[in-house]
Amino acid sequence: MKVTSEHLDFFKEEGYVFIAGALSDDDLEPLIQDHNVIVDEIARDLQQQGKLNNLHEEEPFDRRLARLADECAEIDGCPDFGVTRRRGTFEFLRNKNLVDLIGAFIGPEITCNAVSHVRPKMPNTDVIFHQDAVFTSQEAQGILQVTVWIPLVAATAENGCMQVQPRVHQQRMVYWSYGKDLPQTERVTLPMEKGDVLFVHKLTPHGSGPNNTDAVRWSMDLRYQKTGGPSPRPEWPSLVARSQLDPSSETVYEDWCDQWAAALEQTPTQIRYERPTGPEPFTGEMFLT
Numbered sequence: 001m002k003v004t005s006e007h008l009d010f011f012k013e014e015g016y017v018f019i020a021g022a023l024s025d026d027d028l029e030p031l032i033q034d035h036n037v038i039v040d041e042i043a044r045d046l047q048q049q050g051k052l053n054n055l056h057e058e059e060p061f062d063r064r065l066a067r068l069a070d071e072c073a074e075i076d077g078c079p080d081f082g083v084t085r086r087r088g089t090f091e092f093l094r095n096k097n098l099v100d101l102i103g104a105f106i107g108p109e110i111t112c113n114a115v116s117h118v119r120p121k122m123p124n125t126d127v128i129f130h131q132d133a134v135f136t137s138q139e140a141q142g143i144l145q146v147t148v149w150i151p152l153v154a155a156t157a158e159n160g161c162m163q164v165q166p167r168v169h170q171q172r173m174v175y176w177s178y179g180k181d182l183p184q185t186e187r188v189t190l191p192m193e194k195g196d197v198l199f200v201h202k203l204t205p206h207g208s209g210p211n212n213t214d215a216v217r218w219s220m221d222l223r224y225q226k227t228g229g230p231s232p233r234p235e236w237p238s239l240v241a242r243s244q245l246d247p248s249s250e251t252v253y254e255d256w257c258d259q260w261a262a263a264l265e266q267t268p269t270q271i272r273y274e275r276p277t278g279p280e281p282f283t284g285e286m287f288l289t
């Protein structure tokens with residue numbers, strides 16, 4: 001699957017674009033396997049501590065963490081990938097099929113920054129509307145960055161799939177107060193199948209409604225930028241996913257693990273940067289030119 005000029009025109013106009021069937025089960029499987037292992041480790045650990053009776057081993061990927069959480073209030077999602085540092089997940093962040101798509105939005109020098117997450121969206125939780133442009137250090141406010149949203153299970157209106165406010169990015173404003181001052185415009189609901197990939201402009205307001213099912217809506221939300229620019233979260237490591245200029249500069253797994261371990265030792269929880277309180281014009285890079 002390729003990003004076409006129609007996709008890019010749609011992205012420029014609407015502030016998001018949805019690419020159906022961009023990834024195969026083979027692309028996603030290592031990521032899912034890693035998170036099966038992570039959930040299993042959480043369960044066994046709590047069982048050993050006497051906090052859990054049933055490991056719920058028979059439950060499928062999309063349900064097991066929810067059943068464990070039903071039984072043990074301590075479970076609220078799972079640690080992020082910088083903490084778990086599994087190889088399959090690292091490889092996914094630089095998966096060829098994925099990175100081929102990203103190049104169309106930011107060019108051939110591609111870095112995944114640390115404002116990137118695995119998100120097990122638990123039953124009854126939602127994500128309030130916001131722009132991703134607000135999650136940034138001051139130095140990186142103007143960078144060209146694209147959000148890549150990838151479901152690991154089908155995302156539906158019922159389990160709280162992504163919703164976006166189209167065309168708001170064209171106002172070139174950053175609404176800094178995390179949702180409170182966003183313009184109230186049409187919201188488009190975007191159900192997605194496993195394998196689909198969504199690209200969201202950093203000025204596009206988006207969020208997701210409550211997960212009204214008893215399963216987990218697993219997804220990845222990743223932020224890619226041009227290599228060399230300032231990081232929106234510099235205290236944690238970025239990863240060079242691809243370099244045409246210097247392939248030897250691409251991050252290797254062992255270094256990525258070491259960098260995360262060192263960074264988390266120094267800064268265990270994320271820093272909340274100073275930010276303006278009201279809306280301000282965005283003067284940075286809007287699109288790849």
Ligand SMILES: O=C(O)CCC(=O)C(=O)O
Pocket residue numbers: 119121127132147149160161162206207208219220221222
């Ligand atoms: O996964 C969601 O529901 C919202 C994620 C999000 O805000 C993002 O990917 O930027």
Ligand SMILES: [Fe+2]
Pocket residue numbers: 130131132206
């Ligand atoms: Fe977001």
